[in-house]
Amino acid sequence: MECIMEKNKSYxxxxxxxxxxxxxxxxxLHYHRRNNQLPACFFNKEFxxxxxxxxSNFIKMISR
Ligand code: SF4
Structure with missing residues (x-):
């Protein structure tokens, strides 16, 4: 399987x-999931x- 790291840069x-x-x-993804977290791409610029x-910070963001 080809690595799509270059494509990922746009996301x-x-x-x-x-x-x-x-x-x-x-x-x-695995790193943050292991730590009961979400990757940066789940958050808006401010968060x-x-x-x-x-x-909990993600829930705080979407609850506003
Ligand atoms: S969200 Fe950012 S800091 Fe966290 S593992 Fe991914 S690239 Fe690294």
């Missing part, structure tokens, strides 16, 4: 620059920049 909104998983959606990837 990724994560601003956490030092992350080695950036554009590697397969690793990113993404807090780097709080918790499910």
């Amino acid at each position: 990724c909104n994560c601003t956490y620059e030092p992350c080695a998983k950036k554009f590697k959606c397969c690793e990113c 993404e920049k807090t780097y709080d990837r918790s499910i």
